[in-house]
Amino acid sequence: MQTLGPHETFYDRSYRSKFDRDVTPIMMAAMYNEVDILRILMDRGDDVVKPHHPLCGCTTCLNRKEYDPLMHSLSIINAYRALCSEAYISLTSEDPILTAFLLSKELDGLCRTEKEFKTEYKELKQKCKMYASNLLDMCQNTEEVKTILKQAAISETEVKEQACHNPLENDKEDQNALPRLEMAIEYQQKQFVAHPHCQHHLSTLWYQGLPKIRLITHGGECVYKVCSSCT
Incomplete structure (x- = not known):
């Protein structure tokens, strides 16, 4: 197995700073949601590198775990703290809601x-879920809510690739299908699914074509009441 060379400085113990050695400027800016600083750093080509899985067996990960397992685990947490930044996701992702869903599942x-750091990862997971819900909260009309909920449950790149192979696929699509909502349910995005905007749109679809029927909850049972104009 390849070992750390004499010039390896990733875990240099002589390093003196209140921040961890692995935290780069762009990671720090992301953690504090400094949008302007993030833009400057991204313009010069900086980005947050996604860490390998804690169980990764590559040479680099094995060396770092052998040198200091705790620092290796902390470096992964720091990377995800930056990746889960609302500002960083908004600036780097073509589909922020999809990115938040995928990150929350990965953090789960x-x-x-990493059971020892379950609390830290759980907080980041909840942060991603709230971010997706907050984006839905920014919708101001039904059309905007519909646009979000009808987004494909895959990346935009995959959507374009499928469109090239099946150009008529969109014509066959169910107009009432909500793939992004289905994905939210599958990924247990409770805040997103329970959001008032999402629930309102579901109610609109449920009573589509039946504008004179109201759903009244009484004694734990659902009773349909027809307006007097229908009688």
Whole structure:
């Protein structure tokens, strides 16, 4: 196995700073949601490198775990703290809601893998879920809510690739299908699904074509009441 060379400085113990050695300027800016600083750093080509899985067996990960397992685990947490930044996701992702969904699912797996840091990963997971819900909160009309909920449950790149292979696929699409909502349910995005905007749109679809029927909750039972004009 390849070992750390004499010039390796990733875990240099002589390093003196109140910040961890692995925290780069763009990671620090992302953690504090400094949008202007992030833009400057991104313009010069900086980005946050996604860390390998804690169980990764590549040479670099094995060396770092052998040198200092705790610092290796903390470096992964710091990377995800930057990746889960609302500002960083908004500036780097073509589909922020999809990115938040995928990150929350990934963090859920890390909660089970890195049990010692379950609390930290769980907080980041909830942060991603709230970010997706807050984006839905910014919708101001039904059309905007519909646009979000009808987004494909895959990346935009995959959507374009499928469109090239199946150019008539969109014509066959169910007008009432809500793939992004289905994905939210599958990924247990409770805040997103329970959001008033989402629930209002579902109610609109449920009573589509039946404008004179109201749903009244009484004694824990759902009773349909027809307006007097229908009688």
